[in-house]
Amino acid sequence: MILISRLFLALTLVLILAPVLCAETVSRVAAVAEDRIVTTWQLEQKVKEFLQEKNLPEPTGERLAALRARLLDSLIEDSLVQQRIEELGLKVVDAEVEAAIRDVQRQNKITREQLTAALEAQGMDFETYRENLRKQILQFRLIAREVRSKVDVTTAEIREYFKEHLDDYRQKPNVTLSHLSFPIVDVNEEADRALRARVNAALYRLKAGEDFDSVLADYEDIGALGGSMGTLMEEELVPVFVEAIESVEVGDYSAIVESNKALHILRVDARVPGSIRQFDDVKAEISNVLLEEKSKERFEQWKKSLREEAEIEIRI
Helix, strand or coil, rough: CHHHHHHHHHHHHHHHHHHHHHHHHHHHHEEEEECCCEEEHHHHHHHHHHHHHHHCCCCCHHHHHHHHHHHHHHHHHHHHHHHHHHCCCCCCCHHHHHHHHHHHHHHCCCCCCHHHHHHHHHCCCHHHHHHHHHHHHHHHHHHHCCCHHHHHHHHHHHHHHHCCCHHHHHECCEEEEEEEEECCCCCCHHHHHHHHHHHHHHHHHHHHCCCCHHHHHHHHHHHHHHEEEEEEEHHHHHHHHHHCCCCCCCEEEECCCCCCCCCEEEEEEEEEECCCCCCHHHHHHHHHHHHHHHHHHHHHHHHHHHHHCCCEEEEE
């Protein structure tokens, strides 16, 4: 009986310890940052995600060791940042995350189903994406609390940035056009000559100063269409249109242009040449850019000091 009891006890201990021993093999403590642990499983996942994101083969030897050390540092920093977020009591409610997701959909002009499909194509499920957004919002709040309030941008810095990035604030030239278009519906040579003769007559009348709409009305019997084309940049126009209006003055008409099975007459209603936006118009925009750059830089410094002041033990 005693032998059986001892055997039972030994088997029980084996069964109890087996998962523990197995877990120890799969995931060990890689580091301790203050009162939080970073496991080897977390580190391996980080390595895997990094290689997938960069589309890189798994390195070996010293290169793998260097990568693991760098990513372990990143995990330690993340742990310390999370601890600071909890100390400050920063929180993000579900409604705020949902609002952020709707904003992403609105900016990209996609539905929730399209967003979910795009995430799945990248190997990410929607709930993981939602939690990543929550973490990002929390980090933005942490930056605002610990860093951004201490960052200043001077007018001199804004002016210097503006001078160095003038091309970024150059408006593209655009042109406002109206058109009168005549479809080519018959390949008969005689009919084609007759059509071109009528289009030439229409152009003559327009250049003579006749009302655009009145001329258009007189050619509706052959399917003529016309009206405003709106304001367009050069790259939005077909090459033959760009060439046709190149030297046309505002208010005047182009020569007849053939494109897409139709004959076209173009009127240049307005031109805006490429120009540099005024400094006062872009001052606030540049200030935000510099504020963002400085905040990121200061946040990295803040994380470094957070690590320097923390009790950290590397165990691998």
